Amino acid sequence: MRLSQYFLPLLRENPAEAQIVSHRLMLRAGMIRQSSAGIYSWLPLGLRVLKRVEQIVREEQDRSGAQEILMPTIQPAELWRESGRYDDYGKEMLRIRDRHDREMLYGPTNEEQVTEIVRAAIQSYRDLPKNLYHIQWKFRDEVRPRFGVMRGREFLMKDAYSFDLDMAGAKHSYNKMFVAYLRTFARMGLKAIPMRAETGPIGGELSHEFIVLAETGESGVFCDKAWLARDILGQDVEYDSDLEPMYAEWTRHYAATEDVHDPAKCPVAEADLVNARGIEVGQVFNFGTKYSKPMGAVVSLADGGNVPLEMGSYGIGVSRLVGALIEANHDDNGIIWPASVAPFHVGLINIRAADAKCVAAADELYGKLRAGGVMVLYDDRDESPGAKFATMDLIGLPWQLIVGPRGVAAGTLEVKNRRTGERQDLPVEAALNRIAAP
């Protein structure tokens, strides 16, 4: 993509309403535009990141055996009456009426919807287990939306729902999602710590929140300081094997949100306990038969009896992750994207748009990169070098290739690593190999 043709409305100054760094940088880098409180349009650069995050989430869900569906954003109120949540959910649920005066709502979550689908389609224990997920926009009418996409009213969420015959099966489903989440966040270069958490209005007993430690995080958390030194999960997983040892390994060190943390019962000595703030990027719940029972989602057993389904639900805040990734990856000059989610892999800068030799060299390089399947953003604008460097640093592509008169004369170009700031003058082929390395 040529930057001269790209829709990238950059802001040089910080918008007054943006208080935290990810919100500021997303606005300045032209990723999003606010529509109303907590509701955003995603512009080309932001959407590319959102789609890449979404795709990693999707791949890891699929790998774990979950199957993707797509449920509607608008749901009928009667489903929520069946579970009893229509009255419980309160003002956070956006309620609407259609032209026939039927009560509808914009879904804040989909337990009822998916339970209805499964109870109609699954009648026998032989059809279990199942895990269905979708990646869909949600709406929760927050009293006070803030922090850009980190706490929007409208947000993109991956929510998965598991259905099992018994508790043991449900725990295995829980473990699968637990491990899939470790892998998902690890692929984005995020250290997300699984912490014991409250179950909230979704209900149930067993729950973990996946928390990325960050000073700007909204959640207060406590964890064993051993977590700070732990590496992220880097291994493949055999999902059909017994995952209990892996679950045990990743819950070995204490970690809990402040809601469930009880100093009197905490197993960690005070000197080894970290009290920090964090961003919740995912949460897993097991809630048994809370929805299957009132909604009549049952299966027949071998002996002819019926049992309600054991259920769990598993959310990842996809749009929130984009903000969380920036909170975890930035410096004074702008964003520093991990390669796995970067909107482009490399920014190609021609610092002399008026110099025919530089233009020819940069154009040729651009063609080469595209032919090689490299996602490249080519700054071919007629701007000063400083402006181009500042732009590229702001939008945070992992690599910068800089074409200038010095290099063109010497047959080299400059390779800059955005994260380390390291620069090297290399011949073209060597430069292309350099950015291909991880």
Added chain:
RNA sequence: CGGGGCGUGGCGCAGUCUGGUAGCGCACCUGCUUUGGGAGCAGGAUGUCGGAGGUUCAAAUCCUCUCGCCCCGACCA
């Protein structure tokens, strides 16, 4: 939902107290000169001052109502 703040060109702001018909920086357009970390000069364009009502010869400015946004707290993927 309690408390506070702010709405003036795309962005950041001044002007409001003390009423006289809107200004600055950045961005934008044209031209020339520039070019390795957000260039310079000259010229130019862009505003129902959030909205409605009122007071007044005259309202961004005073009064009333209203809408929106942000911050702190209580609540949440």
